[in-house]
Amino acid sequence: MPSYSWMYYVGNPDYASANQNFVPNQVLVESLKAYRDNRLFAYCDLNGYKGDREGDPDSFDSYFGVPFGLASPDAVYDVAANCCSVDARYCEPQATYGIITTARTLLVEAEAATLGWISADANALYQAGIRASFAFSGADGVDAYLQNPKVILSSDKAEALKQIVMQRFLAGFLTDGIEAWSDWRRYNIPELPIEPGQADVGITVYPYRMQYSDADKQYNVANAEAAIRTYLNGDDSRWQRVWWDVADND
Numbered sequence: 626m627p628s629y630s631w632m633y634y635v636g637n638p639d640y641a642s643a644n645q646n647f648v649p650n651q652v653l654v655e656s657l658k659a660y661r662d663n664r665l666f667a668y669c670d671l672n673g674y675k676g677d678r679e680g681d682p683d684s685f686d687s688y689f690g691v692p693f694g695l696a697s698p699d700a701v702y703d704v705a706a707n708c709c710s711v712d713a714r715y716c717e718p719q720a721t722y723g724i725i726t727t728a729r730t731l732l733v734e735a736e737a738a739t740l741g742w743i744s745a746d747a748n749a750l751y752q753a754g755i756r757a758s759f760a761f762s763g764a765d766g767v768d769a770y771l772q773n774p775k776v777i778l779s780s781d782k783a784e785a786l787k788q789i790v791m792q793r794f795l796a797g798f799l800t801d802g803i804e805a806w807s808d809w810r811r812y813n814i815p816e817l818p819i820e821p822g823q824a825d826v827g828i829t830v831y832p833y834r835m836q837y838s839d840a841d842k843q844y845n846v847a848n849a850e851a852a853i854r855t856y857l858n859g860d861d862s863r864w865q866r867v868w869w870d871v872a873d874n875d
Contacts, residue, residue, distance in 0.1 A: 630715065630716065630720035632716045633716055636673075636674040637717070638674055648675065648710070649709060651689070651691055652693070652817060653668075654689060654690030654709065661685060663764040664758065664759065664764040664798070665685065666682070667712065667764040668712060668762065668798045669688055669711060669712055670709060670713055673711065673713045673716075674713055674716055675709075675710040690709070691705050692704065692818075693823075694819065696821065696822030697822070711799070715799060722800065723799075725801075727757040727761070728757040731751075732754035732789055733793075735747050735789050736790070738750055739789065751785075751788075752771055754796065755771060776788070787812065790812045793805070793808055794814065811871075817874075830864070830874060833870055856868065
């Protein structure tokens with residue numbers, strides 16, 4: 626849907642206060658490369674707002690993203706200097722972003738069909754979701770992509786669910802990141818590595834939840850305290866799981 630693009634404020638050099646510090650992350654870029662997924666070339670650019678990068682813009686090997694959890698802002702800056710950009714079209718004043726896309730809806734239905742929650746053809750929904758994502762992003766090569774052995778939907782239920790959730794991640798570029806986080810908490814998809822900068826300060830896993838806000842604790846004291854006591858073992862931290870988060874992602 627059209628909107629006044631928030632990426633304009635951080636990525637468009639025509640905006641005087643743009644800081645140009647928004648760079649694709651390594652997990653997304655490397656996943657797209659591993660799948661030989663042409664959405665990479667629709668999502669990212671070597672000649673974007675971060676300046677020209679060396680390499681063939683049509684080669685997967687030319688694209689790099691910034692890792693999570695680096696030890697300092699300087700480390701992030703150094704790595705980001707060699708990363709690709711978010712494609713410049715996302716930095717226009719009125720860019721097109723997805724919120725609840727056709728692709729996500731179809732892939733949610735594919736999960737529901739695989740779990741037996743609805744009576745439908747999971748593979749047909751899965752393929753339709755991928756096609757919708759390619760169409761929405763403007764990427765080409767979807768027919769060949771659907772024949773990739775990594776993409777062909779498995780007959781094994783557990784494996785099929787992982788594939789469906791991974792495709793939701795790949796299709797979710799610049800949409801609702803909370804949904805991607807929720808899928809990770811439910812399935813550990815995608816797998817998120819712990820970087821040395823995180824390990825050095827004792828981080829062993831990514832956060833499981835957001836803490837209650839100061840406003841909740843100030844203006845809704847009784848309910849906030851009851852929820853923390855009853856559902857979070859008295860620990861209002863990022864490391865307590867919400868009730869539906871049972872994936873082994875430690």
